[in-house]
Amino acid sequence: MSQEAIDWYLRNGIPGDGDIKMTPVPSVVDSCITALRLFGTRTFEDVISSSVDLLDAGNEEWHPKLAHTFRRMIEEEHISKGVREQKLQSVTDRFYGRHESRNDIADELEADYVSKGGFLRRKDLAAHFTTIEEPINVSYRGHSIYKCxxxxxxxxxxxxxxxxxxxxxxxxxxxxxxxxxxxxxxxxxxxxxxxxxxxxxxxxxxxxxxxxxxxxxxxxxxxxxxxxxxxxxxxxxxxxxxxxxxxxxxxxxxxxLPHVLLLIGGATLFQRLLVQMYLKVRETGANQVLPLVID
Missing domain, CATH: 1.10.246.130 (Gamma-glutamyltranspeptidase, large (L) subunit, C-terminal domain)
Structure with a gap:
């Protein structure tokens, strides 16, 4: 993030709901794909196809935009080389602007941030990576409780x-x-x-x-x-x-507070609670949240 942005936030704080300046890097995309890459067996197309069908049947303004974004990510999986894990990495790299040649989604996100007065840029997207860490754990009356x-x-x-x-x-x-x-x-x-x-x-x-x-x-x-x-x-x-x-x-x-609910069959639901920082990006719809199944 630029020094201009840091200075602005120090002067003004984080604005309220609806202001593009409150929007963080959309981490959920890389989080889901990282989980799929490390712990799943299916392809991106396998797990996202049902969501694309729901978007195609929807009537919100952002539905076709997010469907278009997902289709480009599916396309990336088809045309990229390597095994499943490498293809998934190419999918997330294209979204975040880290791909060696195809970064159209990240470019559209940056254009939207700029047009609405936001500070996030493609380099901020590209700098984001999901980290894997051990959860916090305590024992309570014979039960193990895990939290981030x-x-x-x-x-x-x-x-x-x-x-x-x-x-x-x-x-x-x-x-x-x-x-x-x-x-x-x-x-x-x-x-x-x-x-x-x-x-x-x-x-x-x-x-x-x-x-x-x-x-x-x-x-x-x-x-x-x-x-x-x-x-x-x-x-x-x-x-x-x-x-x-x-x-x-x-x-x-x-x-x-990210929650991960693991069920038999590998269903994983990512929720972001208390702070809903998802704004509707004009071209991509990429800040919307949908369930992802990992198997």
Missing amino acids: GPWTQGPFLCQALCLLSDFDLTALGHLSGDYIHTIVEAIKLAMADRDYYYGDPDFVNVPLDVLLSDEYNRMRSKLINKDKAFMEARPGDPYNMQPVKEISSFRPGLAE
């Missing part, structure tokens, strides 16, 4: 469960007032730590090991009062092992 890292809000659920580990929820009665109150208070504490400490670990230090530790959460869980609902945010201090940070400020912000 602190670049999402996912680990807060792991922490909330850690905070609840010493509570006998069964004795409280399922969905009783005390049951719901206890869970909500645990979620509040976990979200306060989320808002204060989470960020992209490539750029900020997130003390996640401590935030998910038994010692820290046993200390924090004592803040849950069965007779009182706290309205203020109360982040803890994982660096000094204090239950509440002395000087705290609530910093509510937007977060993304």
